[in-house]
Amino acid sequence: MPTHRLARCHNLEDLRREARRRAHPMVFDYLDGGADDEVTLRRNSRAFADYELLFRALVGVDAVDSATTVLGTPCAVPIIASPSAGNRLFHTEGEIAVARAAAEAGMIYCLSTLSSASMEAVAAASQGPKWFQLYVWKDRGLVREMLQRARAAGYGALILTVDFPVTGNRERDLRNQLLIPPKIRPRHVWQALTHPRWTLDYLRSPAIRYANLSEDQPAASLADFVAAQLHAGFDWHDVEWLLGEWSGPSLIKGVVRADDATRAVAAGFNGIMISNHGGRQLDHSPAPIDVLASIVDAAAGRAEVILDGGVRRGTDVLKALALGARAVSAARPYLYGLAAGGHAGVRRAFELLTTAVRRDMALLGIRTPAEMDASFIRRLSAPASLQQDTRT
Numbered sequence: 001m002p003t004h005r006l007a008r009c010h011n012l013e014d015l016r017r018e019a020r021r022r023a024h025p026m027v028f029d030y031l032d033g034g035a036d037d038e039v040t041l042r043r044n045s046r047a048f049a050d051y052e053l054l055f056r057a058l059v060g061v062d063a064v065d066s067a068t069t070v071l072g073t074p075c076a077v078p079i080i081a082s083p084s085a086g087n088r089l090f091h092t093e094g095e096i097a098v099a100r101a102a103a104e105a106g107m108i109y110c111l112s113t114l115s116s117a118s119m120e121a122v123a124a125a126s127q128g129p130k131w132f133q134l135y136v137w138k139d140r141g142l143v144r145e146m147l148q149r150a151r152a153a154g155y156g157a158l159i160l161t162v163d164f165p166v167t168g169n170r171e172r173d174l175r176n177q178l179l180i181p182p183k184i185r186p187r188h189v190w191q192a193l194t195h196p197r198w199t200l201d202y203l204r205s206p207a208i209r210y211a212n213l214s215e216d217q218p219a220a221s222l223a224d225f226v227a228a229q230l231h232a233g234f235d236w237h238d239v240e241w242l243l244g245e246w247s248g249p250s251l252i253k254g255v256v257r258a259d260d261a262t263r264a265v266a267a268g269f270n271g272i273m274i275s276n277h278g279g280r281q282l283d284h285s286p287a288p289i290d291v292l293a294s295i296v297d298a299a300a301g302r303a304e305v306i307l308d309g310g311v312r313r314g315t316d317v318l319k320a321l322a323l324g325a326r327a328v329s330a331a332r333p334y335l336y337g338l339a340a341g342g343h344a345g346v347r348r349a350f351e352l353l354t355t356a357v358r359r360d361m362a363l364l365g366i367r368t369p370a371e372m373d374a375s376f377i378r379r380l381s382a383p384a385s386l387q388q389d390t391r392t
């Protein structure tokens with residue numbers, strides 16, 4: 001994508017539009033969509049509008065510094081790149097482009113178990129801080145081997161995703177008959193022809209596969225693979241085994257209840273990612289911002305809390321910090337960038353978010369993330385998100 005066109009993207013919605021323009025619709029829908037009626041998907045972002053920011057006047061903000069640490073890992077801004085599967089679906093540069101752009105922006109990058117570039121290839125391509133996200137397979141030997149490989153490749157923390165015991169009902173993908181790797185069926189041909197940049201990129205690239213799994217574990221589709229391999233019976237007892245195998249910093253991803261947060265802390269997790277998988281799993285689960293304060297209370301300083309999902313503006317990041325999050329994490333923002341323009345598109349997405357955070361810190365009257373506290377935020381008594389559609 002020409003750079004001048006990326007430069008004309010002034011927010012993530014602009015990048016989303018460019019992603020839609022370039023990517024095959026079945027791939028764009030996989031990126032953009034959620035479960036069932038997509039109520040949670042929409043609410044994740046819109047719920048931020050129910051909070052307002054009480055900025056402080058005359059603070060002297062000529063030296064704003066957005067740097068912080070998350071689980072001891074330094075980052076230039078309190079935003080983490082959430083794990084996302086199969087990035088080469090969107091652009092052949094895939095996970096490597098995202099990991100490099102995250103490192104350039106000073107952000108922590110999380111690699112998915114189901115990445116389309118191997119954990120070793122990503123580690124070799126990017127020197128920035130990296131964490132590894134795990135889906136738990138029935139085969140403990142396979143899990144153990146993945147943990148060993150992740151440790152050897154330098155992934156500094158383990159993220160256990162727990163909101164995915166089975167795959168959510170993503171009707172856009174069903175309607176599109178999406179398979180991973182995608183198959184261009186007769187019904188997809190016209191759309192392939194009208195999205196030539198994606199199609200040429202796809203046809204010229206090596207076949208997309210789950211690169212952390214060996215070649216002899218082929219999957220006809222994500223749904224088939226997950227149905228066959230995912231350990232839906234995994235529970236808190238198994239967590240003890242898992243954390244014993246890893247014995248490094250660990251986070252649990254996919255918690256929305258205070259009692260689960262309490263249990264996660266007791267189990268030994270160092271970080272809690274409040275998440276509903278970006279609205280892709282259980283529809284009508286709450287927006288992370290609405291449960292954040294209760295989970296921060298439950299964690300009681302014994303684990304760092306990260307808000308995952310729906311973040312599209314600098315003010316969203318700062319609202320999460322005001323309610324006690326250490327950082328936020330996001331996936332679609334960089335995936336829109338990737339689908340729009342590969343590495344340059346991801347860089348633009350991160351630039352938009354990091355610039356916004358620093359500008360909004362100045363406008364709010366804080367110089368460092370540590371200065372953010374509950375005095376800066378107020379929940380509206382009549383939620384704005386119910387009165388008007390402030391976000392698409």
Ligand SMILES: Cc1cc2nc3c(=O)[nH]c(=O)nc-3n(C[C@H](O)[C@H](O)[C@H](O)COP(=O)(O)O)c2cc1C
Nearest residue numbers: 031082083084085112161277278309310330331332
């Ligand atoms: C295309 C796509 C693929 C994803 N794949 C994974 C995954 O492999 N593992 C995981 O834990 N979360 C996965 N997620 C969820 C993200 O990590 C994150 O929780 C969610 O997207 C946050 O919402 P946001 O996209 O609004 O930022 C995926 C999300 C998207 C959009």
